[in-house]
Amino acid sequence: MAIEPTTKRTVLPGPAPYTVDDLLKLPDDGNRYELFNGSLVVSPAPTPPHQDAIFLLQTILYQAVPRHLKVLSTVNVRKSDRDLYIPDIVVLPRDRFKETKLEFSSNDVALAVEIGSPSTRARDRGMKTEAYASAGIPNYWRVELDEGPTLYVYELDGDSYKPPTAYKAGTTVTLSAPYPVSFDPADLVED
Numbered sequence: 001m002a003i004e005p006t007t008k009r010t011v012l013p014g015p016a017p018y019t020v021d022d023l024l025k026l027p028d029d030g031n032r033y034e035l036f037n038g039s040l041v042v043s044p045a046p047t048p049p050h051q052d053a054i055f056l057l058q059t060i061l062y063q064a065v066p067r068h069l070k071v072l073s074t075v076n077v078r079k080s081d082r083d084l085y086i087p088d089i090v091v092l093p094r095d096r097f098k099e100t101k102l103e104f105s106s107n108d109v110a111l112a113v114e115i116g117s118p119s120t121r122a123r124d125r126g127m128k129t130e131a132y133a134s135a136g137i138p139n140y141w142r143v144e145l146d147e148g149p150t151l152y153v154y155e156l157d158g159d160s161y162k163p164p165t166a167y168k169a170g171t172t173v174t175l176s177a178p179y180p181v182s183f184d185p186a187d188l189v190e191d
Contacts, residue, residue: 016040020084020103032074036131038082046088046117053115053145053188054088061091064181069110070094076103077112079135085128089113091178106135110178115188116144133160139177143188151185 014022017038026033032043046054054073061071069091077085084103091111092104100108112132114124124142132140133156140154140161148169154161155177167173169186 017082019081020078021081023084024102032086034086035082035084036127041123041127046115049145049189050088050115050117052190053143053149056188056190057113057115057143058089060183060187061089061181064179065091066179068094069179070097072097077106077109077135078103079106079131083131083135085112085131085135087112087128087132088115106132106137109135109137111139111141112137113141113143116142116146118146129154129161143185145189149185149188151188 018035018040019038020035023033023035023040030045032045034041034043058071058073065071070093071089071091073089074086075090077087077090079085083106085106087109089111090104090109090113092108093110096104096108112128114128116124121144129140129142133154136156138156142152142154142164144150144152150169151167151173152164153167153173153175154164156162167185169184172182172184174180174182
């Protein structure tokens with residue numbers, strides 16, 4: 001017997017701007033809730049190809065990760081009381097993984113990754129790029145599945161990212177940050 005989706009509505013905790021404490025009071029209703037300067041951004045659950053790409057890239061990163069780092073997906077990353085992000089994948093120090101229960105500080109994140117989808121494209125290219133740079137996250141990767149796929153690699157330069165380097169499917173990417181790893185962006189989609 002199939003379980004029907006809930007008909008309950010999520011009620012926002014008063015008028016914006018919101019805080020992380022407000023956000024953490026929202027029910028687990030299958031949506032992804034993030035805060036950008038107190039503005040609530042809601043995303044539906046990722047599509048199967050998006051989830052598969054997260055899994056495949058997380059596996060590639062896991063196979064190369066040094067012992068002092070940890071690779072995780074969809075965790076809370078807090079920059080301030082009004083900023084909480086949920087990247088598709090993060091790399092952070094293993095000791096912070098052992099100490100943290102609910103949210104990581106943006107200072108802990110060595111790499112944030114977003115897998116693009118039609119519903120998040122503008123956010124991943126603009127708002128998240130600016131937010132992650134402002135949070136001091138040294139490396140940001142954006143994967144555009146509908147471009148072959150293509151991997152865009154951003155490196156922090158002061159308070160903003162340098163223009164990204166694009167790596168198309170069919171080429172082996174060899175990166176040194178946050179640690180050495182090589183793969184073909186085509187490995188992020190299965191035939």
